[in-house]
Amino acid sequence: MDDYKNILVAVDDSKESENALRKSIEIAKLGHGLRLHIANVINSYLVPEDDFPLLEREQQLSxxxxxxxxxxxxxxxxTNVEVLIKHGSPKKLIAGELASxxxxxxxxxxxxSIKNAEHFFLGSVSQYVVQEATCNVMIVRTD
Incomplete structure (x- = not known):
């Protein structure tokens, strides 16, 4: 296994992201001096920046x-763990700005698993991250 120093785990309060968190914990236990960054992106497609009450509620939930x-x-x-919240496009922020x-x-x-129509219009976050990230990417499947 590579000698990772900074692992970014993207979460969204789903069972799938909790599985990803647990896998990142397993990997972190193998490393020395490793830092785990847990990030959530509030999707600007679903929560516009100008809808302050909704944005504030989503910020608190995050x-x-x-x-x-x-x-x-x-x-x-x-113990070397950090949490991050951003607002924008999850796939673009995870693969780009947050990773950097x-x-x-x-x-x-x-x-x-998302519906075919939703996938057609929005695309898969994990698919985008795999294609655009400049570092290694691990996709964790649900049991």
Missing amino acids: ENMLNRYKSIVLAEGI LVNADLIVCGVQ
């Missing part, structure tokens, strides 16, 4: 989720 996930990581003995910001050498994300 903070609660990330704090819960951070507690899971800390309980596993990994944390100097990720591995991105871990789950894969969700």
Whole structure:
């Protein structure tokens, strides 16, 4: 296994992203001096920046989720952990800005089944990340 220093795990409060978090914990336990970055992107397609009440609610939900996930990581003995919240296009931010910001050498994300029409219009976040990221990407499938 590669000697990873910065793992970015993208989460969205789904079963799939929790599986991705658990896989990133397994990998983090193998490394020394590794930093785990847990990120959530509030989708600007679903939550416009000018809808302040909705954006504020989503921000609070995101903070609660990330704090819960951070507690899971800390309980596993990994203390070098950071949480990040961004607003925008999840696939573009995960593959680009967030990966660059944390100097990720591995991105871990789950894969969700979405309806064909939604996939046609929106595309898969994990598919985009695999194609566009400049570092290694691990896709974690649901059991």
